[in-house]
Amino acid sequence: MFRFLHLPLLLASLSLIAAPPARGEQDRRAAEQFFESKVRPIFVEHCHKCHAGEKHKANLRVDSLHTLLAGGDSGPAIVPGDPEHSLLVNVLSYSDDYVQMPPSKKLPEAQIALIRQWVKLGAAWPGAERAAAQRPARREFEISDADRAYWAFQPIVRPQPPQVKHAERVINPIDAFIEAALEAKGLEANAAAEPRELIRRATFDLTGLPPTFEEVAAFEGANSSTYETLIDELLARPQYGERWGRHWLDIVRFAQSNG
Numbered sequence: 001m002f003r004f005l006h007l008p009l010l011l012a013s014l015s016l017i018a019a020p021p022a023r024g025e026q027d028r029r030a031a032e033q034f035f036e037s038k039v040r041p042i043f044v045e046h047c048h049k050c051h052a053g054e055k056h057k058a059n060l061r062v063d064s065l066h067t068l069l070a071g072g073d074s075g076p077a078i079v080p081g082d083p084e085h086s087l088l089v090n091v092l093s094y095s096d097d098y099v100q101m102p103p104s105k106k107l108p109e110a111q112i113a114l115i116r117q118w119v120k121l122g123a124a125w126p127g128a129e130r131a132a133a134q135r136p137a138r139r140e141f142e143i144s145d146a147d148r149a150y151w152a153f154q155p156i157v158r159p160q161p162p163q164v165k166h167a168e169r170v171i172n173p174i175d176a177f178i179e180a181a182l183e184a185k186g187l188e189a190n191a192a193a194e195p196r197e198l199i200r201r202a203t204f205d206l207t208g209l210p211p212t213f214e215e216v217a218a219f220e221g222a223n224s225s226t227y228e229t230l231i232d233e234l235l236a237r238p239q240y241g242e243r244w245g246r247h248w249l250d251i252v253r254f255a256q257s258n259g
Helices: 007-018 023-046 065-070 087-092 109-120 128-132 173-184 195-207 213-220 226-235 238-251
Strands: none
Touching: 023 109, 087 109, 195 213, 195 226, 195 238
C-alpha cells in the first residue's frame, strides 16, 4: 500500500524530468544558435583582426559579450535590445560620419541586418552569464606623465641659446642651436653660400621657380642686408601661395577629374 501511495508523486517527478524545455529556455537557445551560425562568423572574418586577442584598437574587443558591453574609447559598443542606439550597428551601417567600420569596405547589407537583428533579440552569447561577473570596468581615457611631457603641450618659452666655439657663425639665435648640434656630432658647417647660390635656393624654396637673370644680377651686386628684403619680397609673391596651395592639394589628393 505504501508503494502505491507514492506512485502519483513518482509519475509527476518523471514527467518533470522528461518535459521539454520551457518557452524561455527555447528562445534563449534559438537566439544563441542564431548568434553562433549567423553573427559570430561575421565578427571572426571582419572584426577579430583589429579587435580581438592581443590587438584591440580604440580599446575595443568584440570577442566576448562583456567586452562589447564594456566598450572602448567611444563607450559601450552595443545596447542589447536597442540596435538604433548601439554604436556597433551605427558604425557598421556607415551612419556615423566620423567612424566607419570596417574602414576598408562596408559590410554587405545582409550581414549588417543579421547583426542588427542579433542586438534587437538581446545580443545572446553562449556562456555570457558565466562571464558577466568578470566583466571589466570600462577604462576611461587616461593622460599619462609621458603624454603631459610631450613637447606640443609645453608652455612656450624663450630658451637660452647655447654657447658655441664658433660664435662668429651665429647671426641669428637659431644659428647657435644648429652650431651646437653640429659640434655635438663632430661636424663642420658648410661654407656660406655665394649670392648666386643663395638667391636660387631661396627663390626655389619659396616659389618653386628659378630667379630671373636680372634678379640674380641685381642680388649679386647688392650688399648682404638685401637678403632679408629678398625673403620678404618672395613671401609677398602670389607664387608663394600657389606653391603651398599646390602642396596641400597634393596631400589631400585633389584632382579635377571624373574618377
